[in-house]
Structures are given as structure tokens and as C-alpha cells.
Amino acid sequence: MIAEILSTGDEIRSGAVIDSNSAHIAEKLEEAGLEVVRHSCVGDDPDRIEAVLKDIGGRADVAVVTGGLGPTTDDLTSEAAAKAAGADLALDDMALRSVTDFFEKRKYPMSRSNEKQTMLPKGAKCIYNPVGTAPGFMLKIDQCLFFFLPGVPFEMKRMLSEGVLPEIRKLQQDDRRIFMVKTISTFGLGESIAGEQVANLTEEFPGIRLGLRAKFPEIQIKLYADGEDEKVLTEQIGKAAEWVLQRMGKWVFSVDGASMEMAVGELLNRKKATVAVAESCTGGLISHSLTNVAGSSDYFLFSGVTYSNEAKMRVLGVSPDTLRQYGAVHEETAKEMAEGVRRVAGSTYGLSTTGIAGPGGGTDEKPVGTVCIGLAGPDGVRARRFHFSFGRRSMNKTIFAVTALNMLRKELLI
Numbered sequence: 001m002i003a004e005i006l007s008t009g010d011e012i013r014s015g016a017v018i019d020s021n022s023a024h025i026a027e028k029l030e031e032a033g034l035e036v037v038r039h040s041c042v043g044d045d046p047d048r049i050e051a052v053l054k055d056i057g058g059r060a061d062v063a064v065v066t067g068g069l070g071p072t073t074d075d076l077t078s079e080a081a082a083k084a085a086g087a088d089l090a091l092d093d094m095a096l097r098s099v100t101d102f103f104e105k106r107k108y109p110m111s112r113s114n115e116k117q118t119m120l121p122k123g124a125k126c127i128y129n130p131v132g133t134a135p136g137f138m139l140k141i142d143q144c145l146f147f148f149l150p151g152v153p154f155e156m157k158r159m160l161s162e163g164v165l166p167e168i169r170k171l172q173q174d175d176r177r178i179f180m181v182k183t184i185s186t187f188g189l190g191e192s193i194a195g196e197q198v199a200n201l202t203e204e205f206p207g208i209r210l211g212l213r214a215k216f217p218e219i220q221i222k223l224y225a226d227g228e229d230e231k232v233l234t235e236q237i238g239k240a241a242e243w244v245l246q247r248m249g250k251w252v253f254s255v256d257g258a259s260m261e262m263a264v265g266e267l268l269n270r271k272k273a274t275v276a277v278a279e280s281c282t283g284g285l286i287s288h289s290l291t292n293v294a295g296s297s298d299y300f301l302f303s304g305v306t307y308s309n310e311a312k313m314r315v316l317g318v319s320p321d322t323l324r325q326y327g328a329v330h331e332e333t334a335k336e337m338a339e340g341v342r343r344v345a346g347s348t349y350g351l352s353t354t355g356i357a358g359p360g361g362g363t364d365e366k367p368v369g370t371v372c373i374g375l376a377g378p379d380g381v382r383a384r385r386f387h388f389s390f391g392r393r394s395m396n397k398t399i400f401a402v403t404a405l406n407m408l409r410k411e412l413l414i
Contacts, residue, residue: 001033001034001035001061001062001063001105001171002034002035002037002059002060002061002283003029003034003035003036003037003060003061003062003063004027004037004038004040004059004061004063005022005025005029005036005038005039005040005063005064005065005066006039006040006041006053006056006064006065006067006149007021007039007040007041007066007067007151008017008041008042008043008044008049008066008067008068008274009044009067009151010074011042011066012041012067012151013041013042013388015296017040020153021066021067021086021151021153021156022066023134024065024153024157024160024370025066025156025160026039026158027064027213028160028161028165029064029168030181030224030279031179032165032168032169032172032179033172033177033179033182033226034062034168034269035063035162037060038060039075039349040052042073042265043072043253044068045076046076046079046080047085049068049076049077049081049084050080050081050084050264051131053065053080053081054084054141054142055227056141056144056146057141057143058143058144059144060144060146061143061144061145061148062144062147062168062171063144063145063146063147063229064146064147064149064160065077065146065147065148065149066148066149066150067150067151067155068151069117069134069135069136069148069149069150070117071111071116072136073118073134075116077148077150078120078121078137078148079225080140081121081124081141081146081148082121082122082331085121085123085139085140085141087122087123087124088121088320089119089121089122089370090120090121090122090359091118091119091122092119092120092124092126092135092205094126094128094135094267095117095118095119095120095126095135095137096118096222096335097128097189098128098129099114099115099117099127099133100133101117102132102133103133103143103185108257111261114133117134117135118135119137121137123139123140124137124138124139125137125139127148127149127159127163127164128163129140129150129155129158129186129401130158130159131154131158131296131337132150132155134155135148136149136150136154136159136163136164136169136354137243138164138378139218141342143165143179145171147160147163147164148394149164151174151206151386170341177226177227177228178224178226178227178228178230178233179224179225180225180226180233180234180237180349181224182222182223182224182237183220183221183223183226183254183255183256183257184220184221184222184223184241184245184248184254185217185218185252185253185254185258186217186218186220186221186243186248186250186251186252186253186256187217187218187222187251187253187258187260187406188218188250188251189248189251190220191212191214191219194212194219194221194248195212197247197293197327197370198210198212198221198244198247198248200208201223201240201243201244202394204240204307205236205239205240205243207225207227208223208224208237208240209223209224210224211224211373213261216395216398216399217395217399217402218253218260218389218402219300220257221244221248222235222260222270222393223239223240223241223244228242230315231235239247241255245408253409258291259289260402260403260406260409261289261290261292261293263292264290264405264408264409265293265299265337267288267413267414268298268299268378268410269298269299269328271297271348271371271412272345273412274300274301274348274349275297275299275300275301275348275350275351275408276300276301276302276304276315276339276341276342276344276345276347276349276350276351277290277302277303277350277352277366278303278304278312278315278338278340278341278350278351278352278353279303279305279306279308279349279353279406280305280306280307280312280328280337280352280353280355281305281329281353281354281355281356281371281382281397282353282357282397282400282401282404283305283397284303285397285398285400285401286351286404286405287300287303287305287400288291289401290405300349301345301346302341302345302389304316304342304344306337306345307407309323309328310350311334312328312337312370315340316336316337316341316344316346317336317343318336318337318340319336321413322336328358328374329354329355329366329370329371330354330372330382331372331374331383331384331385331414333354333372333374333386334352334353334354334372334374334383335372335374335376335381335382335383336374336381337350337352337354337374338350338351338352338374338375338376338381339374339376339381342376342377348377348378349375349376349405350374350375350376350377350380350381351374351375351376351379351407351408351409352374352375352383353361353371353372353374353375353401353404354372355370355371355372355396355400356368356371357393357394357396357397357400358391358393358396359391359392367390367392367395368396369387370385370386370387371386371387371388371400372384372385372386373386373400373403373404373407375407375411376407377411384407386400386403388400398399
């Protein structure tokens with residue numbers, strides 16, 4: 001089936017807000033076996049929204065639309081959808097229940113402006129919103145089945161998972177084809193080099209489609225397969241995955257799409273080990289990542305953002321002599337930070353970062369993008385210096401944090 005994605009809203013059209021919704025929707029639709037052929041964007045103009053909906057309706061099988069379902073006067077998607085389908089807006093009982101449930105559960109008074117959200121095009125089927133005020137709906141326009149969802153990302157993701165994908169699976173029931181996706185996540189190689197490593201995959205496995213996705217700072221290698229025999233597909237995609245693993249080797253950190261922090265957490269759990277983190281240049285980013293994983297309290301004990309030298313000395317016990325002789329950004333300092341946080345927390349491992357995220361503060365000896373990472377554990381302590389050439393502070397902080405987690409991951413594999 002052919003699918004399209006439409007984002008609405010002046011804030012998306014103008015670039016004031018980044019359209020992360022379309023990327024998420026496209027990934028989930030492709031995993032479901034749909035071919036996403038086009039992404040479109042239109043502002044808060046009902047006539048233009050109507051025109052785009054009619055265009056999509058004449059060429060796609062499925063479309064997901066986000067935005068414009070709120071209670072304010074510039075939320076015009078329902079009105080435009082009704083016109084595109086040649087229908088009137090009418091009170092929808094399920095939409096009314098979706099909106100009133102939201103307010104009743106939270107003991108908030110329902111505003112009169114929210115009544116607008118209970119009006120859907122006649123013939124539409126409501127998609128219940130369990131986490132917001134804007135119910136979605138599905139509606140046929142020409143040959144295409146449209147799914148209209150709110151633009152708030154966490155609402156959209158929940159409704160896509162619970163309300164849209166099950167309906168798409170129903171549409172596919174008459175189609176005996178089975179779709180499979182395998183995601184292999186790598187870290188440490190650029191996209192072009194990773195692509196070169198697996199360039200011949202489709203020649204070796206003609207039934208497998210290859211996709212590469214740069215999700216900074218990792219590269220995901222995606223394997224797509226479809227057919228009618230599940231056993232054959234499983235065998236084909238398994239062999240292709242093994243082929244990829246042989247070529248990517250140590251760069252692979254997950255074979256099921258898990259994030260770096262999830263992979264580290266799984267290894268810590270498996271070894272019944274714990275970790276504590278001392279961060280300087282990463283400012284708590286490692287700790288944030290680790291604790292974003294459900295169940296991280298089983299292995300994450302302590303975090304200290306020891307940004308100043310005084311904090312490094314007072315909290316972690318870093319020697320003043322070490323700081324005077326080597327400075328804050330040095331392997332010796334990173335070692336003492338890792339040992340100190342391990343001692344303070346009583347953890348199996350201590351992980352530390354100290355570096356220069358930029359854009360200023362670099363020297364010829366220690367340019368911007370330099371980071372020293374320390375790792376203390378049962379077998380001693382060690383530290384490594386890395387240098388990355390990214391000019392943006394946020395990118396440097398991110399790759400510093402993931403590099404530190406990857407260093408711990410490799411240690412846990414020994």
C-alpha cells in the first residue's frame with residue numbers, strides 16, 4: 001500500500017517548529033509494510049488544506065495527517081477534511097466522550113472552546129485520545145483512508161500506536177503478504193563508511209531491501225523483507241543480519257533497535273552490576289540517558305555534575321596536585337573522577353567525563369571537541385582521550401555522552 005504524510009500548521013510551514021512527527025510516522029508505517037512515498041506540509045489555511053487532502057486522496061491508499069485538531073480558531077483541519085470529503089461537521093459521541101474523559105479524570109473544568117473538538121466530519125470514525133483533549137478520526141476521501149491526529153508529539157505517538165496501526169493491520173488482512181523489519185544499530189562509523197561496508201547486501205540477498213538511517217550519533221542499518229511465507233522470510237532476514245554483523249563487527253551495539261543506554265542497562269542487569277557517573281562537560285546528559293530507561297533504578301546509583309574544579313576535589317576527591325599538573329581536561333583527572341564517584345556511590349563501575357564542548361575554551365593542545373573519559377571498575381581504572389570535530393556544543397555533548405556509554409558497554413562485554 002502507498003502512504004503519504006501531511007503536517008499542518010503555520011509553525012511547521014515556517015520552520016518555527018521542527019517536524020519530528022513525520023519522521024516518526026514514516027518509520028512506523030514502513031515497519032508496518034507500507035511504502036511512504038511523500039511528505040507534505042501546509043499552513044493553517046483551510047482552502048489549502050482541503051486542496052492537499054483532495055490531491056492525496058486521489059493517489060494514496062493511506063495517509064496520516066497531524067496538527068490542527070486543537071480548540072483554537074486556527075485549528076482548521078476538521079473543517080477542511082469535511083469539505084474535502086463533501087461532508088458536514090457534526091457532534092460525534094465518541095469524540096465528546098474522549099474530550100470529557102480527559103477533563104473528568106484530571107478534575108479540570110472543560111472550557112467551551114473544547115466543544116469544538118467534539119465536531120467531526122459525518123462518516124468519520126473517532127480515534128480516542130487517552131492523553132490529550134484532541135480526539136483524532138479516520139475518514140475516507142476519494143480512494144484514500146486518512147488518519148487525522150493531533151500535532152502534539154506524545155499524543156500523536158500514543159494514538160498512532162493504539163489507534164492507527166491496528167486499523168492498518170486490519171486493512172492488510174486481505175493481503176497475505178508478511179512484512180519484516182530488522183534494525184541493527186551501530187556507533188563509531190560515519191554513514192558513508194557504514195554504507196560502504198554493507199553496499200553489496202542486496203546482491204547477496206536479492207529479497208532484502210537495505211536502508212541506512214543516520215540518527216546522530218548512531219547509524220541504523222535497516223533490513224526490510226516481505227513475502228507470503230513467514231518461515232522463509234525469518235530465515236532470509238536472519239542470514240542477512242548475520243552478514244551485516246560479520247562486516248560491522250565491533251561497531252554494532254544493538255540488533256533489535258535498542259538505544260545505547262538500553263543496551264548498557266541490559267548488560268548491567270545481566271551482570272548484576274551497578275554504575276555511578278561523574279560528569280563535567282556532559283552536564284548530566286549521561287545520567288539523563290541512563291535514567292530514561294525503565295528499571296534503571298536496579299543498576300543506576302548516583303550522579304554528580306562536578307563542573308568546577310572545586311566540586312571535583314570536594315565531592316570526588318580529585319587531587320589538587322592532579323588538577324594543577326594536568327588541568328581539568330586530562331586522562332589523569334578523568335581517572336580520579338571515575339574512582340571517586342565509584343567510591344562515593346559504592347558502585348561496581350564509575351564513569352566520568354571531562355572535556356571541552358565549545359564553542360570556546362579550546363587550545364592547540366586541547367581543542368574544542370576534546371573529551372577524556374574515565375572508567376573505574378573491579379579490574380582497575382583507565383581513561384581515554386577522544387577528539388571530535390563537531391562545531392556545535394550540543395553535538396559534542398551528545399557524542400561525548402554516547403562515547404562514554406559505549407566505553408562502559410565494551411567493558412561489560414569482557
